[in-house]
Amino acid sequence: MFASFGFTQAQDLSLQVPKEKVNMKIGETLQLEAMVVDADDNMVSGRDFIFYSRNRRALSVVDTTGLATAIRHGEYEVFVISPGSPQLRTSIFVTVAPEPIASIDLEGIPENIYAGINVPLEITVKDEAGFERPEKVIALSSSDEEIITVAPFNKLIVKKPGKATITAKVDEVEESITMEVIENPIAKILLKSDKVEGKSGDVFTLTALAVDKDGNEVSDAPISYSFTGESFDVSAAPSGLINEEGKFVADEPGIYVLNATSGPSAASITVQANTRNVGREIELIGQGSMNKKHTSDLWVWEGIDGKDYAVTGTWGADGTAYFWDVTDPAEIFLVDSVKVDARTVNDVKVSEDGKVAIISREGASNRKNGLVIIDVSNPRDAKIISEFSENLTGGVHNVFIYQNHVYALSAGRKYYSINIEDPANPKIVGEFELDTPGHSIHDVWVHDGIAYSSNWSDGVQLVDVGNGIAGGTPSNPVQFASYAYPSGSNHAAFPYKDEKTGKFYVILGDEEFPYGLDPSGRKPSRAAGYLHVIDFTDLKNPKEVAWFQVPFAGSHNFWIEDDILYAAFYNGGVRVVDLSGELLGDLNRQGREIAWIVPEDPDGYVANAPFTWGAQPHKGHIFYSDWNSGLWSAKLKPVVPENAKLEAK
Missing domain, CATH: 2.60.40.1080 (Immunoglobulin-like)
Incomplete structure (x- = not known):
């Protein structure tokens, strides 16, 4: 039954699993098996095994013993690890049969x-x-x-x-x-646009009215929209998008003919899209180098002494969080550090008043992970106030502080609301968890009393934790809206309201590693995935309207301020994007990218291998953390007025 199909071997030890595919039916629970043998095929006792699946919605591995429950049909790979010396890895292939x-x-x-x-x-x-x-x-x-x-x-x-x-x-x-x-009653279509001239990335809204031979409206006439165009740049093909609501956006500057048809009836209107011209120069200002450990997330804040500080975490290292003085972004320097029992301090946050920091813990030696509450009233002498691990199992991957409460993930499945009015005595007051099969969670972000949790295949969940929109409180979270998309890779979320248009969006980010990720962190890595713009203006009918993608790179954490998006794209560095106005279509092709900067460091943990984790604007500068090189700062150069350019010439 066991064979050397799909095994790893080291020091004459082999990790063996069933040679044939494992077949399951939906709803069936099965104990997956593996064993370690020596060179003579004798079973080696005393070895532990860890089983996990990347597709938890379809094949849920409920514990490290390999007890699997088939939830959805398909073919899946279950990874098996035997820790210890030597560490052994292999896979079990599982087929779940579909139902009639x-x-x-x-x-x-x-x-x-x-x-x-x-x-x-x-x-x-x-x-x-x-x-x-x-x-x-x-x-x-x-x-x-x-x-x-x-x-x-x-x-x-x-x-x-x-x-x-x-x-x-x-x-x-x-x-x-x-x-x-x-019989078709439509005699003609009357068509108009809210404007005839704009820029690439601007939305032109069409209004089409179908009428009969007497001029009466045919209110239920189905109208289809299309466009043709001519680009100003002879080397670029005209490109854009027009949706079923009659909203058009041009990717390339040019002249476009917008069409509305209903059966044999048609009408057209011509519009012009000029160059968006939002590009600005970005200047590298400073760096707080960290090349002995991987750097994870960052948080920048103004301390109670009026100076500016940042805290960064570490990944796969020794559980250290670092505190930096960033008052002069050109002279970033380390002022203190806190070391806890963990391998990874994945997330770092600071309270609104700048007095308390929270760091998350993963990989504690005693398996009591949880979070650590730190007094940062004086970041030069950061002191641990308390540690909290109650119910926080499996490592805390992300946390958020909002109005004296910490929202902390537990076991990658839910989050708890923890009251820290007395930071020395934190206590759980509420929790939020989905009830969908194989559900999981990566991140939670709280703004204006609404928690936005990124739940992978279940997408983003909007939960009232004090806003009042659904009667929720920190002790009684109430979910009131959600949106999921097919890839199932929802890793992060950030809300954004355009005050001029009244549109309310939530930006959702993927996290994908189709090329693999070196767990040792010693090789350059490349990610995939992009940002999805979801229009939540109608909370009952959210819809994806736009996206931002960087070729051959993948999104991670991001921030929005003053209609500008600051997004970390791993090996693609930091991307700065114009979000002003109504959003529709491919934001990158429309010329909405303002600037980008890639943190290359020849002395990095992995030399010249950018892998940017997060970005945050603060007092006119952009701060960003990089997995291989630490904390950085940059600044957008001012916009030069057109008349000043002409005078300079």
Whole structure:
């Protein structure tokens, strides 16, 4: 049953797992097995095993003994580690069989079906386990092709008035619907735009009105939007996006023709998008070098003495947090440090009054991780006030301080609300956890009484912890909105409201390592993933409207201030992005990136291998931490007025 398929060997020891794939059914629980053998195939006793899966929503490894529960169909890899000397690693491959198809839902059919206007069908296929099955092939047919013809990709070509029955079949399951086509009353479309000239990245909002031959509005007329264009730059193709609401944004400066159609009726309008021209020079100002350990997160604040300070954590090291004087960003220097029982101090935060710091602990020798509360009234003499580990199991990956409460993650599954009005005697007063299968959490950020938790596959959760919008308090958190996207990589979130447009967004960041991540931290690494802009203006109907992506790099932590985004993109350094105005489409292609800077250090933990962790604006400077080189500061150069440029020439 055990064989040398997928094993590692060191010092004549092998970690062995089942040779064949493990087969499971949805809902089944199974004990996964592994063993260590010597060169003579004798089992070695006294070895521990750690099992984990990267896809916890689909195959939940509930504990380190390898007890697995199959939640969703698919093929998955379970990683097995035997710590000790030597450390051994391998994988078990698990196949979870799908359940039979149970239902087909035909949706998206308008109440009035007009001749000449095609209908895109929305078809949802579900199996007996309740999961959607988008990979299944759907066979569509029409009872009368003269009235309605079936086209590829679930489109219906509506030809003339009459009745036809549309049937969808998947495996042995069928669903039918009878559709009646009526005469098309639309005579013409009246079209206008809120503006005819703007910049790349600006949103042009179209208003289209369909009317009949008597000039009466056809209120239910389905209108489709499209565009053509001509770029000002002959080397760049015209590019942009227009959505189903008639909102258009140009990526490339140029002249664009915006079209509205409904069956045979159409109208057009011409608009011009000029160069956005938001680019600014960015200048490196200073560095607080840390090249003996990996640096994790940072927090910058004004101390009660009026000077400016920063605290940084460390990753995979000795549990040290460092305190820096950053009053002069060109002369960053270390003023103190605090060492705790941990391998990683992943997160660091400072209270609003600048008196208390919280650092998280992971990898404590006694497995009591939790958090540490530190008096930073004098950052030159930082003192531990108390340590807190009650219910905080599995290492605390992230924390946040808000109004005398700490929101701290536990076991990567939930967060606790901990009252620290008396920092020497913290106490748990509330908690928040999802009830979805295999749920997990990475981060929580609190602003204006709302906690934004990043829950990987479950996306962002908006929870009232004192705002009042849903009657929540720190002791009674109340979730009132959420949004998830297909990749399941939601790692961080930051709220942002544009005061001019009234739009309320939450920026969500991925964290992905498709190229692998060297656990020793001795090799350069490269990440992936990007920022998703979610419009939460209507809390009941959030939608993804825009995105920001850096080629061959991945997002991590970020900050927004005065309509500007400061984002750490690991090997892509810090990216500074213009968020002003309504947001739609590809923000990078639109020329919204203001500046970027990459912290390359030949004396770094890994030489010249930028891996930027987080960025924070503070008093006109940008501070950012880098995994391999410590704490940095930079500054955007002022915008030069156009008339000043002309005078200089």
